[in-house]
Each structure stands twice: as structure tokens, then as C-alpha cells.
Amino acid sequence: MADSPFGLRAPSLPAVFSFRAWSVGLLAAAIFYIVGHWIKQTPLWKIRGPPSVSFITGNYSQMFHVGAADFHKYITKTYGRVIRINGFFWDSQLVVSDPKACTTILLKEQDVFEEAHWFLEGHRHALGVGLLATLGAHHRRQRKLLNPVFSIKHMRSLTPLFHGITHHLCDVLQTKVAGGPAEINMVEWLNRLALELIAQGGLGYTFNSLDPDVEENEFGKAVKEFTPTLSSLIVFRRAFPLVSRWPKRLRRFGAKLLPLPMVHNMIRVTDILKKCTKEIYEEKKALLERGDDVFKQQLSEGKDIISVLMKANIDAPAEDRLPDEEILGQMTTLLFAASDTTSSALSRILQLLSQHPVIQENLREELNEACSRSGKTDLDYNELVSLPYLDAVCRETLRVFPPVAFAYRVTRADTSLPLSQPIQTATGAQSSVFVPCGTAVAVNIIGLNRDPHIWGADAAEWRPARWLGALPATVAEARIPGVYANTLTFIGGGRACIGFKFSQLEMKVVLSHLVRAFRFSPSKTEIVWKFGGIASPSVKGSTDVRPQLPMVVERV
Known part of the structure; x- marks a missing residue:
């Protein structure tokens, strides 16, 4: 030296x-x-798609920014059912909405087309070892134990609880419009409502989120912050596989060194979620340790999902039981997956009803008649699911505006995607696509749900009346591999959304009260929808990262 x-x-x-x-x-x-x-990836280069706008991030900035809805519409109309886009460093990726290809991805070869590594590891470290973070036999074992918790029988038992929580929201809104029509940020209250629905219905816990006089605790704040924070990192998350195999402490140390406030916020939020869910779980577990009879009595009185799951876990064969770590993972996963998707869907419905007053009035009339026939204001499960217009409004909204626009997969081996219609490539028409191992594939949920070859020329139009008559024959012929209403909104196959009945019930209970009690009209501000992991409304030009949906609300 x-x-x-x-x-x-x-x-x-x-x-x-x-x-x-x-x-x-x-x-x-x-x-x-x-x-x-x-x-x-050279076999993919002949597939048509939009030009890359950046060598480093490819088309990601177009896929996920505020105006992404227009970009999605443009590429689907221009390039068809199979589109090549660019990821990091010109990594060729596919966006697929062909129904036959989607059947292969989600059903026939679901072990070849698995969740992306960045998706699995990101959710494992943020939420724990829940359904969103497991694959194969591990995922199936978790799902087997969870399936009965989301049965129709259990949904019936939760209906009165959902009615009671929604009444609380109506009381709050009645106070706000007591002096006449008022502009209210409805997404804030729908977020609070969805959080309380999953907290009480899922965890047997209350955030008191609908009480404006009660200061929100850190747990509730963290749940609300989770999705906006995660969405702000959506591009960075695709680089996660580069460090996912590092020791946990080293990853955490490295993340704290990054000069990115959103990364530091993500660490803080996930720490709070894990700490608080563990506290709830330990309370329930303590009842079990005090004596099985005491615990069973609590379970018989409580209908929340986690209590029922813990009871099922006790009764399950030893090989099917979930360890504490995985029960905790299901709890945090429930909070994330059930609260923001439901509030997103309800926000979209109320916005659409405000823009279509005739449809809003038709729905109100159906709900009033149903309550009049039954002689009660709280319709039970069977009465709610039998209302055709309410069902049509929900189905049409979830078809045209699914809260989650894409489902991401990565091929674990070389394979081929058969197509229901040939596509034009740089070398001519072809009726299948060779997909090399390691290729990222996005199932284009919104593209398939709006496909004019399946739904007709008005496929992109929100028209609930289409569900009141016979659907076009092309809908059945397409054989869409989804679990709900001939759409991919809740995906399909072994990784379909396990809680879609829970979500449907929440939406119908909430609408049955809000639409009867209030009239909703658009505000003068322009609303745009952000496409992160979950679609959320915002005021155009606003720098506020929190969702915003100002609407004029008045008593009926």
C-alpha cells in the first residue's frame, strides 16, 4: 500500500x-x-406488440400508470388476443386473452404456468405463508382446509353480521347528508366498510373503522396503506427474484439502505400487519390452551373465518393441519385480498350508478319491492341472490371493470399455447404459440372479459340488461375457464379466488342498503382509475396517493 x-x-x-x-x-x-x-426468446420476437419505450423498464410504465386503461384498450384492439410486450431489459413477455390459451394456462397446464417468482416471494415476505405465496401440493393442502370456510352455508351465517355493519355506515352517511345533498369521498367510506366486513367476518376483530369519533389504530391504518404502497412498488417488485434467495436479514438490511421512501414504508406496514395479526391469533390460541370446551364455545358463538378455520385445523388429520405460521399467513392474506378488491368493485358500481340514474332507479325499485314482499329491511341470503337486477349490476360491473386486470404466470418448461383463433405474426398466421421456459405470461382478464368476438360489438359497454336475457351463443362456445359468470374476474382453475362468494355477498348486502337509502350523483371533478395491483379511483391531477371518489350523496 x-x-x-x-x-x-x-x-x-x-x-x-x-x-x-x-x-x-x-x-x-x-x-x-x-x-x-x-x-x-427468439421464437417470441415474431409476435406483434407495442414498441418498447425504455430499455430498462420496457412497457411497464405504460402498463401501470394512471392512463393504463387506454393503453390496455389500445394494445388489445391493435394486436389481438396474443400480444408481446417488453419487460426489464427487453425481456419478451406475453399478454394473452385467447380463451383456449387461457384454459391451457389456468387449467390444463397450471403446473407449467405457475405464479411468477416475484409475486410468490413478494407476498410471502409481505403477508406470510398464505394462499398467495404457495404452489402445488402445498397450495392444495391449504385450500382443502379453507374451502369449507367459504361455503354457501357459512355465507348464510355471515349475512346478518354484514347487514349490521352496513347499517352502521348508513347511519354515518345519514348524518353527513342531514342538511341536504353533500359531496362525500365515497371510496374512503367504502374502504372503511370493506375493512370492517373482513375484520369482523374474517378475523372476529373490529377496527371501529366506521366510527368517526374513534381514532383509527395502527393496524387499521396499516391495512389501508398496504395496497397503495404495494402498487407504488409494482415495477420494482419484478426485480425481486434477483435478491429473493438472500437471507432474510440481509434483504431487510439492504432494503433499508435504499433511498426509496416507499420501500421503507412497505417494511413498516408489513411489520405492523404481522405484529397485529399475531396478537389476534395468540388471543384465540390462548382460549384453546385454557381448555377445549371453552374454545369450542367461543367458536360456536363466533362465525369469523379464522375461528372456524382454527376449529377445522384441530379436527383435520395430522397430515392436513396447518402450522401456526400458515394460519397467520391466511389472516394477513385475507385482510389484503378481501378488503381492497371489494371496495374497488363497490366504488366502481356506485360511480356507474351515479352516471346512469335510470339504472340506479331500476335497482332501487327492485330492492324496495323485495323488502316490501318480505316485510323486512334486511334481506336474507336466498332473497339477495334471487334478485335479477342486483345480480345483473354486479355481474356486468365485474365483467367490464374487474378490480384486478391481469393474472401473472411464468413458464417452468418449454410449452405451446393452442389458440381458438389464428393470430397474424411477422411470418404469417399461426394457430399456436411456442412459449420458452422462463417466459412471463399475463392472462389478460380485462381483455377477455371485453372480447367483442365473445360478448358482441358492445362488449366494452356497461349494460347490465344483457344479463336479464339470453347471452350470445358465443359466450358458451368460448368455454371461458373462470369460476364466475363466464368471466375471468375471479380467475379459474386451482388458483381461482377462493373468496368470490364472500365478496359477492358483501357487495349485494351493501348495495341493498345504500341504494335504498341514498341517491348518488357524479361530482364535478374528473375521476381516473389507477392500475396497480388493484384498480383504484383518483381525482385527475391529484398528487394524493390515497384513493379518491367524490360523489354527491342525498337521502332518498
């Missing part, structure tokens, strides 16, 4: 050379990997 003019010892030539050698070696390895990946 030689002395520097400033009294410091300068590194010797061999040390400098060693550092440079390592840097050059790492750069060469990265280039070698990227070029090798490009060569493997």
Missing part, C-alpha cells in the same frame, strides 16, 4: 486490479445472462 498526499494509504495495484476484475466479471456475467435469455 502506498501513502497518499493526504496521509491515507492508497490501495495497491493488485487490490485495484482485483476490484476491477470482479466488476468486469459481474458485468460480463450479467450481459451473458441477458443475451442468453434473448436468444432463448
